[in-house]
Each structure stands twice: as C-alpha cells, then as structure tokens.
Amino acid sequence: MIHLQAPIKDSDIKQLKVGEKVLISGTIYTARDQAHIRLLKEENYPIPIDGSIIYYVGPTPKKEGFAIGASGPTSSYRMDELAVPLMEDGLKLMIGKGDRSEGFRQAMIKNNAVYLIATGGAGALLSSRIKSSKIVAYEDLGAEAIYELEVDNFPCFVAYDVHGNNIFKDKL
Amino acid sequence: MQEGVGLQMRYIDPSLITKSVKESVIKINYELDQSLVSLIQKAKAKERSTIAGSILDDIIENSEIAKEGNVPLCQDTGLVVVFAEIGFNAHIEGDIYRAINEGVKQGYQEGYLRKSMVNHPFDGVNTKDNTPAMVHIRYVKGDKVTLKIASKGGGSENMSTVKMLTPAAGIEGVKKLVLDTVFQAGGKPCPPIIVGIGLGGNFEKSAIIAKESLLRPLDDSSDDPIIAKLENDLYEEINRLGVGPMGVGGDTTCLAVKINYLPMHIASLPVAINIQCHSARHTEVII
Numbered sequence: 186m187i188h189l190q191a192p193i194k195d196s197d198i199k200q201l202k203v204g205e206k207v208l209i210s211g212t213i214y215t216a217r218d219q220a221h222i223r224l225l226k227e228e229n230y231p232i233p234i235d236g237s238i239i240y241y242v243g244p245t246p247k248k249e250g251f252a253i254g255a256s257g258p259t260s261s262y263r264m265d266e267l268a269v270p271l272m273e274d275g276l277k278l279m280i281g282k283g284d285r286s287e288g289f290r291q292a293m294i295k296n297n298a299v300y301l302i303a304t305g306g307a308g309a310l311l312s313s314r315i316k317s318s319k320i321v322a323y324e325d326l327g328a329e330a331i332y333e334l335e336v337d338n339f340p341c342f343v344a345y346d347v348h349g350n351n352i353f354k355d356k357l
Numbered sequence: 358m359q360e361g362v363g364l365q366m367r368y369i370d371p372s373l374i375t376k377s378v379k380e381s382v383i384k385i386n387y388e389l390d391q392s393l394v395s396l397i398q399k400a401k402a403k404e405r406s407t408i409a410g411s412i413l414d415d416i417i418e419n420s421e422i423a424k425e426g427n428v429p430l431c432q433d434t435g436l437v438v439v440f441a442e443i444g445f446n447a448h449i450e451g452d453i454y455r456a457i458n459e460g461v462k463q464g465y466q467e468g469y470l471r472k473s474m475v476n477h478p479f480d481g482v483n484t485k486d487n488t489p490a491m492v493h494i495r496y497v498k499g500d501k502v503t504l505k506i507a508s509k510g511g512g513s514e515n516m517s518t519v520k521m522l523t524p525a526a527g528i529e530g531v532k533k534l535v536l537d538t539v540f541q542a543g544g545k546p547c548p549p550i551i552v553g554i555g556l557g558g559n560f561e562k563s564a565i566i567a568k569e570s571l572l573r574p575l576d577d578s579s580d581d582p583i584i585a586k587l588e589n590d591l592y593e594e595i596n597r598l599g600v601g602p603m604g605v606g607g608d609t610t611c612l613a614v615k616i617n618y619l620p621m622h623i624a625s626l627p628v629a630i631n632i633q634c635h636s637a638r639h640t641e642v643i644i
C-alpha cells in the first residue's frame with residue numbers, strides 16, 4: 186500500500202506499480218466529458234494542472250451537513266483523447282474506472298503519468314473519504330462542473346503504470 | 358350491455374402513481390436489495406483473486422454506508438425506467454405519463470439524486486428534474502396497476518447491444534454473442550454484472566424484453582427448460598471469462614443471467630443484451 190500526497194511529483198510516479206493499492210490525500214479536482222472539452226479551450230486553466238490529480242466523477246447533490254454527495258468514478262474511456270493535452274501540461278494522475286485506449290496508454294507513459302481506478306458503484310463509500318468540496322469552474326454544468334476536493338486516504342488501485350503494465354490485460 | 362364483473366371498473370387516482378414512483382426511486386437509490394447483497398457475499402466467499410475480493414468487499418461496505426449514512430449507492434442515480442402493467446379493469450383517472458414523470462421529478466429532487474437527463478442528443482442541456490422516464494405500458498387481466506421501477510445507470514447501458522442473428526446461428530450463436538459482448542465490455546459496465554437477454558420478437562421488442570428480464574427476481578429461472586439451461590450455462594461460461602470485478606480479473610464477472618423470449622419471424626433471431634451493473638436498483642409496486 187502506498188500513501189500519496191497531492192500534488193504529485195515526478196518521482197512519485199515510478200513507484201506506482203500495477204495492482205497496488207494507493208491512498209491519496211490532499212487536493213484533487215473533478216472533471217468529466219464537458220469540463221474536459223472546456224478546459225482544452227482555455228488559455229489559462231482555472232485549476233493548477235502541474236502535478237495535479239483529476240478524478241472522473243459527477244457527484245449527486247450535496248445534502249446539508251455533508252461534504253459531498255455520492256462520488257464514485259465514471260468510465261474513463263470517454264476522456265481518453267481529451268486527457269492527452271492535459272498530461273502534456275503536467276496532469277499526473279487520473280482516477281476513473283474501466284479500460285482505456287492504447288493511444289491513451291502510450292501518451293500516459295510518454296508523459297510520465299499514471300491511471301488509477303476506484304471501485305465503480307461505490308459512491309457512498311468513496312464519498313466518506315472526501316472531507317470537503319467546492320465548485321471552482323463551470324458551475325453551470327452542475328454535476329459536471331469542476332470541483333476541488335480535499336480527500337483523506339482516498340482508495341484507488343494502479344491500473345496502468347509507466348512500466349507498461351495494464352491491470353485489465355495482465356489480470357492479477 | 359354485457360353483464361358481469363368484466364365491466365366492473367376500478368378507478369385509480371394518478372397521484373397514487375406519482376407517490377409510488379417518488380418513494381420507489383428514493384428507496385432503490387439508497388438501499389440495495391438484500392437478495393443482491395447476499396449474492397455478492399457468496400461470490401466474495403468463492404473469489405480467489407485478492408484484488409477482486411477487495412473490490413467485492415468495497416461493494417458490500419458501500420451498501421452499508423449508503424443505507425446507514427443516507428448517501429446514494431452510486432453517483433449515477435440513473436435514468437428511470439417504468440414497466441406499467443395496467444389491469445383491463447383499472448381506469449387511471451388522468452395522464453399516466455405525467456403521473457410517472459411527476460414522481461420522478463419529486464423523487465430526484467427530494468432524494469438528492471443526480472439529474473442525468475439531457476434534452477437533445479447534441480445540445481447537452483439538462484432537463485434538471487431527471488425526466489422523462491422511459492415508460493413501457495402493457496395491459497393485463499385484473500383491476501390493479503403494477504409498476505416495475507428501475508434506476509438504470511449509463512455505464513452499463515452503454516455496453517448493451519442488439520444484434521439480428523439468423524435462426525441457423527441457434528444457441529451457439531447466441532452464446533458467442535453474449536460472451537463476446539461481456540468480454541469486450543470488460544470493466545466498463547461495473548462488474549459483477551447481471552446480464553439481461555431478450556431473444557426473439559423483433560428488433561425493438563427484443564430490447565424491451567431484455568430490459569424487463571433484468572427486473573426478475575435474482576433467484577428465479579426461466580419457465581422454459583431450454584432457456585433455463587441457457588441461462589445457467591451462460592452464467593457458468595461468463596464467470597470463466599476472467600473479467601472479474603471492475604475488470605481487474607477474477608472469478609466473479611456475473612451474478613445472474615436472465616433471458617426472456619418471444620415468438621419470432623422465420624428469417625430472424627433477434628438478440629438483445631442489456632447489461633446491468635452490480636448496483637441493480639429496481640423495485641415493484643402494486644396499486
């Protein structure tokens with residue numbers, strides 16, 4: 186088990202090996218399809234991209250007294266092409282679910298980034314590891330807006346590492 | 358005028374339908390059916406892969422946190438599907454579609470559920486109340502209204518398919534298509550999945566009965582012995598594919614296979630495969 190503190194340093198990346206459990210703490214950002222499309226049109230990103238972690242999630246509405254609503258991962262493959270320019274600008278970790286394209290995986294390795302998965306459909310469990318949330322961009326997108334999350338020991342598994350391993354192909 | 362009970366009508370206030378839909382969508386999004394949790398627990402006991410077992414534990418713990426902590430099971434609280442069976446002797450005093458959609462609107466608002474419906478295939482504008490529901494109406498004997506209500510997530514729906522096979526493809530052709538579809542889907546539909554299959558009918562009916570098969574009790578099997586055997590064989594073969602929970606590999610790829618079928622044209626063998634994620638959220642209400 187590896188503990189990681191956001192933002193991520195280049196030296197953190199190599200130690201992440203496929204299948205390993207990772208617990209993330211610190212500030213991470215959410216983005217889904219629409220937020221990615223908008224980010225790529227920006228001259229200046231509304232969030233610090235260098236060393237960042239993006240979590241593919243569109244939470245349920247927040248109740249009074251809760252940090253956030255249910256917050257499990259959405260399928261990552263829809264963001265495959267959209268993620269490449271962000272990795273070129275310093276995005277280091279992406280958290281989602283499911284296999285992605287070979288093109289994405291190669292670009293990820295080239296940019297020294299890593300793809301993690303969280304347990305899909307475990308939105309209640311994962312929300313319990315999120316301590317606070319606030320919208321930082323694209324509020325009009327509702328659940329698809331970019332949220333800044335403070336997470337504490339947020340549980341993931343390494344799905345693709347920079348050493349060329351793929352959890353979906355190698356089946357542990 | 359003809360005599361007899363056949364003409365005795367029972368009048369139903371549409372507000373009862375609204376109330377049932379509202380209460381149902383909230384309940385199913387916070388509380389997983391115990392029969393489903395038991396199946397996942399059984400699968401976990403047999404699972405040999407450590408990481409797969411850990412994911413199954415997460416899923417079980419998630420159902421406890423959702424229920425006790427009052428958080429929806431999944432952030433994708435789905436699109437609402439309603440199969441309404443209306444008795445020949447039941448008369449709904451109003452617009453059933455409106456009554457259902459009003460229940461969806463109230464339930465998704467009051468239950469803090471995510472509104473995931475957009476107006477148009479290309480403009481991305483959210484309808485803001487999770488309407489419209491996809492409604493299928495059928496007339497049946499009696500004077501009751503039965504509502505089968507599901508909240509269906511997008512991830513597993515995206516991995517579903519309809520294919521027109523030829524009758525010569527037979528059982529082997531169906532098996533191959535199902536196994537290929539489940540294997541190709543991998544971790545995307547959030548396995549362990551439930552596989553709903555519609556055989557026969559025609560192009561559109563096969564898809565509707567595939568969806569409806571997902572609403573059957575988890576422990577039943579088809580009344581038809583050939584279909585029941587196919588359900589069982591596919592369950593075994595899918596679990597030998599090694600996809601595993603969330604696609605990470607393992608013994609647990611599916612929890613159940615359900616097949617509904619209809620008569621069909623001599624030239625066609627329609628096969629619809631509707632995939633349901635492990636968070637199978639549905640219920641039934643009789644009014």
